[in-house]
Amino acid sequence: MKKIAVLGAGAWGTALAIHISNQHQVTLWGRNAGHVSGMRKARANPLYLGDFKFNDNLEVEENLEQAIAGADLILSVVPTAGFRILLKELKKLGSTQPLIWAHKGLEPISALLPHEVAIEELGMSQQWGVLSGPSFAAELVRGLPTAVTLAANDSAFALEAAKLLHGGSLRVYNSADVIGVSVGGAVKNVMAIAAGISDGMGFGNNARAAMITRGLAEITRFGVALGAKPETFMGLAGAGDLILTCTGQYSRNREVGLQLASGKALEEVLSGLGHVAEGVNTSREVMRRAEKINVDMPITYEVNQALSAGKSAKEAVMDLLGREQKSEVI
Secondary structure, three states: OOEEEEEOOOHHHHHHHHHHOOOOEEEEEOOOHHHHHHHHHHOOOHHHHOOOOOOOOEEEEOOHHHHHOOOOEEEEOOOHHHHHHHHHHHHHOOOOOOEEEOOOOOOOOOOOOHHHHHHHHHOOOOOEEEEEOOOOHHHHOOOOOEEEEEEEOOHHHHHHHHHHHOEOOEEEEEEOOHHHHHHHHHHHHHHHHHHHHHHHOOOHHHHHHHHHHHHHHHHHHHHHHOOOOHHHHHOHHHHHHHHHHHHOOOOHHHHHHHHHHOOOOHHHHHHHHOOOOHHHHHHHHHHHHHHHHOOOOHHHHHHHHHHHOOOOHHHHHHHHHOOOOOOOOO
16 A cells, blocks of 8 residues: 555545545645645535545645655646646655646646646656546546546656556556647646537537537647647547536536626636636637647637637637638648
């Protein structure tokens, strides 16, 4: 039995902690002492994940140094916007443990993907990687079958970490394509907002299928331009995660799109959501990065216009539909 520190006590972090604790000793860390105290008393995380009880292998901790003490692996599930801060804190504590992150998106302002932040803060000598794929916390915590991909900067470590997390209802495949897995997990949230807008406007199944397919083309173009392998986007971290997030009932990003289509302002939508919808910030950063590398991303552009430039959801969709005819290419 190994010891794993899960950093980030939101829904996904808690679901992973509960699942992993069936096989290993787990410490779940949260930054908010009041939240951690509540979890300690309830032996659950009712704030984010309902009344799913913690077993005896799972402890909660608000002190980061104590949370990572003796850990064989650190699993970061903090929001991407706070990832660099967390890495700096880990460095100050002298942590050299292998690190996997399970959050998605691009860092605000810099438009860097999490692995690029890790390179800047940790370098390439420390073992690190990304866990991503079609995975709703509400289903994993119920023991429903889930399959994800783990990619790392070292192939042997990718296999070792995948074996460590694999088991029960969770299948973990290993990969060497950190860029592809990272891009797929980030940009699919933008496409889910687009799919939600399409569904919210009553455009039907044909339109949703087209949105997913052309969204996958955008994701692939963007990822390949950054150095990803195109075949990664046909797998769990690409098409799999995209399909789930664009169609699933638990998708927060799809819900943002649905509510925007109803005419609600973005501030109203986000205030009522209760959870982070990574696609809202990601759309802006993806466009920032895409413009620098000259990658055409029309769906992402229109989503960003609706989110950041005050464009109505209807106008964004009509402008997307009004684009000139062209050949179907990736």
